[in-house]
Amino acid sequence: MRVVIAEDNVLLASGLELLLNSVGFDIVAIAGDASGFLTAVRDHRPDVTIVDVRLPPSFRDEGIRAALQARREHPGLPVLVLSQYVEQQYAAELLSTTGGGVGYLLKDRVSRVDEFVDALRRVAAGGTAMDTEVIAQLLVNRSDPIAVLTPREREVLALMAQGHDNTTIAGRLVITDNAVHKHIGNIFHKLGLAVTDSGHRRVLAVLAYLNGVGQTDGD
Structure with a gap:
């Protein structure tokens, strides 16, 4: 490499x-x-x-x-x-x-x-x-978008932004994979973003939204 x-x-x-x-x-x-x-x-x-x-x-x-x-x-x-x-x-x-x-x-x-x-x-x-x-x-002074998220959803979002997959997030938070998937769906729904499980693109979409760059096209 x-x-x-x-x-x-x-x-x-x-x-x-x-x-x-x-x-x-x-x-x-x-x-x-x-x-x-x-x-x-x-x-x-x-x-x-x-x-x-x-x-x-x-x-x-x-x-x-x-x-x-x-x-x-x-x-x-x-x-x-x-x-x-x-x-x-x-x-x-x-x-x-x-x-x-x-x-x-x-x-x-x-x-x-x-x-x-x-x-x-x-x-x-x-x-x-x-x-x-x-x-x-990066999220300083940009609390409005994530104000709608629950504390658990914020934890999931933070781990997503670090690049972790659903299984790793489940292990870190001691919850099931299905629960992680549900939380991610809720996050994207509340932030007005397309629900996706396509790896890092979901993280980039969330970060783009939270940093005022605007919504990206759906994955």
């Missing part, structure tokens, strides 16, 4: 390269800025990318804006954002795009190597990988 990394911290970039090479990934390019990342994506057409939000020269939002541009140029390009910061505007836009895997993890909250590797593989396969803190920040 071929990977392009956008990370200006040389030590972190080298550490990611060593780690991912050891578990079977092929790091085809490491870029220290947004321009280099876009060039690497065009040249290598990777299976998945890892992108920091803040890159030179201004260290504000160059990385995530480059990720959005890369997905416009290469629809379906899997992107895992790995950063210390939640850039709300562009994060919501990235997460609401359709096609291809997306993820957003916070560096300081990645506590286990195997979980990070699993998240990267899930994104590469077209799924989602979301840190709960990222979800919480």
Whole structure:
């Protein structure tokens, strides 16, 4: 599996390269800025990318804006954002795009190597990988849409947004698969979204709605 990394911290970039090479990934390019990342994506057409939000020269939002541009140029390009910061505007836009895997993890909250590797593989396969803190920040000041949900439905929604399937959600909440399916149906009905069980697209639809991007077409 071929990977392009956008990370200006040389030590972190080298550490990611060593780690991912050891578990079977092929790091085809490491870029220290947004321009280099876009060039690497065009040249290598990777299976998945890892992108920091803040890159030179201004260290504000160059990385995530480059990720959005890369997905416009290469629809379906899997992107895992790995950063210390939640850039709300562009994060919501990235997460609401359709096609291809997306993820957003916070560096300081990645506590286990195997979980990070699993998240990267899930994104590469077209799924989602979301840190709960990222979800919480994206939902700040947007409580109205989820006010109609019950506490249990909110728990289900949070686990959905992390990329978990119905069986995993059932195990986490100690409820049956049928109960999860019913809760998901209720969530989509209350939010005015098409009921679907088609993997990460349901998560992207919910996130798009909650972040004011607007409703997506039904899956």
